[in-house]
Amino acid sequence: MAMALLRREGKRFATTPFIRSEEIVPQGTRSISTQIVRNRMKSVKNIQKITKAMKMVAASKLRGIQSKAENSRGVFQPFAALLGDLPSVDVKKNVIVTISSDKGLCGGINSTAVRMSKAMYKLASGTSYIHSASNDFGGPDKEIKYVILGEKAKAQLIRDSRKDIELSITDLQKNPLNYTQVSVLADDILKNVEFDALRIIFNKFQSVVSFLPTMATILSPEVIEREAESGGKLGDLDSYEVEGGETKAEVLQNLSEFQFSCVMFNAVLEHACSEQGARMSAMDSSSRNAGDMLDRLTLTYNRTRQAAITTELIEIISGASALTG
């Protein structure tokens, strides 16, 4: 009686080896977990391919712009030699020009530029009063406005400083950057914005992995005059003979505007380089992460697959041994 029962059980095992009576599992899906893991592996592999391609694209763009940026560093140096760079100048109307990117996936450069702009805003508006040995920076009657280049900074600054944004410009890099485009931009800013001092905040390109957030200061002609008279760094501006039929005020205005456009040109190029470099390193690290994730998933997949095969083998063998034994 017992033997007949066992024999019947054995027949059931022999004919239907893939379904156990306790489990309600549809046929052929014992390895359901490997399906999930396989899907994940496919998507991670695709992401890795995409990020590798983005890194190559960024590298090639970087090569193109890098030489331009390094050449443009010489353009604004004569002005720095003549007029100096005075970040600590104390003026009533500050305009902060923030340069950022339109596209994302470029690491933290836009956040650093925005953070620096916000800090500069606080410094200049006097909410944090700074007493230094030479001058008092900030005060309640100071006016600060933003001019924003690029979508990313606009998105971040519009949240808390919407009313302080004077001008915002996007889609800067649709055409390759050249001086004419930047000078038109500079002209626009100079016409529409009243300022005593312009502070341009951008990321200076030092190498593919390091970018330095920098601020360049440009003074309006009246402030230059004032600083020259009060002595200090610009004191010997008067010792330069100015030839030609222009008055000193006109020359100073020309100088200031030309300086602005040169510094803007350099700043925009440096920012473009920093953006491509940051994108390269961000995509590189994400490709590497994807590779690591793929390795781990492959191990899990193999383990699950081997466990499934082992369980099947055990069942078949135990079923066969139940039949024979």
Added chain:
Amino acid sequence: MVIIPATTGQLGVLPGHVATIELKHGVLSVHDGNDVSNYFVSSGFAFIHANSFADIVAFEAVPLDQIDASQVQKGLAIQPELSLNI
């Protein structure tokens, strides 16, 4: 030595020149020993510092041998008001 086109004519600059700010459109020629290179500069600034350094910043600067004289003449014929008396 550099010869700078100034509003008052040609300005020859040697080390020890007095500090000056100047430039007008015209032909700039740089004499480096016996090498002479000529550039055409549109407007800009030339700063001559007291420590015998000169910086020249121009809006556009083209080496003269890259300018084709016949093209220039053709362009001037179309728009004679652009002709500058250099």
